[in-house]
Amino acid sequence: MSKKKKRPHGHYCKICGEHKANEKFSGKGHAAHICKACSRLSAAEKAAAMDMNRLMGFPMRRLSEGKKKWLKAKMKDECPEVADTAREVFNACFPHAERNAMKKQLVINTLSFEVHTEVYDGYGDMEKADCRFTIDRKNRVLTMRDFRTEDGEQCVTLEGGQMAKLLRYIVHTLEIFMWERDYCLNPDEEDYDPFPDGEEDFFMEDLGDGLEIQPQQEPEGSPSWRVQVEYTNHTEQDICSYEDCLPDRPEEMYLSLLDYFEPEDEEL
Numbered sequence: 001m002s003k004k005k006k007r008p009h010g011h012y013c014k015i016c017g018e019h020k021a022n023e024k025f026s027g028k029g030h031a032a033h034i035c036k037a038c039s040r041l042s043a044a045e046k047a048a049a050m051d052m053n054r055l056m057g058f059p060m061r062r063l064s065e066g067k068k069k070w071l072k073a074k075m076k077d078e079c080p081e082v083a084d085t086a087r088e089v090f091n092a093c094f095p096h097a098e099r100n101a102m103k104k105q106l107v108i109n110t111l112s113f114e115v116h117t118e119v120y121d122g123y124g125d126m127e128k129a130d131c132r133f134t135i136d137r138k139n140r141v142l143t144m145r146d147f148r149t150e151d152g153e154q155c156v157t158l159e160g161g162q163m164a165k166l167l168r169y170i171v172h173t174l175e176i177f178m179w180e181r182d183y184c185l186n187p188d189e190e191d192y193d194p195f196p197d198g199e200e201d202f203f204m205e206d207l208g209d210g211l212e213i214q215p216q217q218e219p220e221g222s223p224s225w226r227v228q229v230e231y232t233n234h235t236e237q238d239i240c241s242y243e244d245c246l247p248d249r250p251e252e253m254y255l256s257l258l259d260y261f262e263p264e265d266e267e268l
């Protein structure tokens with residue numbers, strides 16, 4: 001056996017992954033590469049600790065098929081900590097995998113988009129918008145109502161593949177189905193952590209005991225923008241924001257929908 005260079009004396013524990021001093025191992029533990037602390041764990045705890053250890057050291061790029069398969073299996077692990085960590089690692093390795101899988105399934109049936117805040121007008125200025133767009137896939141109708149005028153609702157019918165193209169753009173390019181996650185719009189949803197930076201304290205205080213009753217309290221005033229979507233697979237999305245400014249992709253959607261109602265420039 002060759003001596004390891006520049007390594008402290010001791011042993012590597014294959015469970016916790018730590019390099020520990022000799023006295024942290026029992027006689028049997030030396031050979032098995034399991035430290036005293038880890039040897040007291042149950043078999044399931046040992047397995048989970050090894051998984052966590054492996055996940056923490058996972059390479060973040062170019063996974064072999066074997067590693068990818070292992071990671072996918074661990075996302076369904078019965079130990080929640082392992083499953084959650086595996087999912088985080090997977091999403092870090094394949095940031096677009098989940099989105100792309102969803103895109104394939106989602107087709108918008110109807111959409112309503114309200115904007116009641118300042119937006120970039122496409123020509124370098126900010127202006128106050130106060131309007132609602134609706135899209136109806138089946139009737140191929142796009143409407144706009146500008147609440148600042150008495151004009152009522154304007155309508156355009158999108159011919160040919162134009163409607164499909166618009167809806168595809170909204171799902172595939174603007175990724176509307178991810179907006180609540182991307183813009184942290186639904187703090188009461190359970191299946192993801194919208195506060196990776198520990199902002200939850202603020203919200204937990206805010207919601208307080210209200211969590212037991214449905215946390216329906218909304219901030220004062222009316223939303224600055226709101227999106228309601230119904231997809232052909234019957235899932236629905238209803239998000240609103242009370243932030244003053246419209247984020248990039250909602251703004252892009254606003255401008256592209258507005259485009260349909262701009263008078264065409266006559267070519268001279």
Ligand SMILES: [Zn+2]
Pocket residue numbers: 013014015016017018034035036037038039
């Ligand atoms: Zn150990």
